[in-house]
Amino acid sequence: MEIRRASEADFEAMWSIFQAVVATGDTYVFSPTTSRQDCHAYWFGPETTSFVAVEGLTILGMYKFRANQRDLGSHVANASFMVSPAAHGIGVGKAMGQHCLMEARTAGYVAMQFNFVVSTNTGAIALWKKLGFSIVGTLPKAFKHQRLGYVDAYVMHRFLNDG
């Protein structure tokens, strides 16, 4: 598996993964009917850096990061990850997480924050804890889960200066 910068040529595959991920309505705020244009703006918007994890010619997942706030809050990065359902369970999320922490550190960020981790997404939460994140906030009933109704979302955080 290789992780490299995403380019426009990757977008078709990224759009497929995005659609598959948001279809279940259980991990991301995006509606299953989110437009291709919105998806593109999300992954290739201004001041956003996107990467893809690839195996041969196949894109297994993607992540992006950017400043979580502007100006006086711009030392904290925000990041977002999607793994192709076809590539679950082989460490793509973990590899992208580690890569993202390194890239954000290199870019000069001092911390990373996830603003909206759905509380029922236990796999993701376990992974982020393993990678050094902790829950610093609980947003009550902030996510409308497609099957479970309103569930909490977490804010997760870690500093980047401790290796």
Place this chain on the structure above:
Amino acid sequence: MEIRRASEADFEAMWSIFQAVVATGDTYVFSPTTSRQDCHAYWFGPETTSFVAVEGLTILGMYKFRANQRDLGSHVANASFMVSPAAHGIGVGKAMGQHCLMEARTAGYVAMQFNFVVSTNTGAIALWKKLGFSIVGTLPKAFKHQRLGYVDAYVMHRFLNDG
């Protein structure tokens, strides 16, 4: 004091208040050098509803609200407030806060969340607590305070269905 929808004709006064508020670098992420264009986009951006508090012809402050997240998170509002330094201490923030809660409830939101309340902004925190908000998250050293260096920011929240 009257609180009414903001219009383009109010922008000159809003821009003056904005500049005065961000000049101190102690409450908002905006740099003191934020452009007029960015300020305009902030108060009159897409899907944003803005209000001004006025006394006669003088604008005392402004607030805005919008969905904090799209789609599956769009039932929670986010709001933002600025009071003219010349109008501090006469209840403008409180009046706008109460007005905002009412407007957001009317618009169908079920909760309101502030994503980034600077922890040293004790006046604002006391006001929000008085208006029923509680701290649901602490973002460590997330704000670069102009005088104090890195300080925490809070996520504050309240539901809107309890009157």
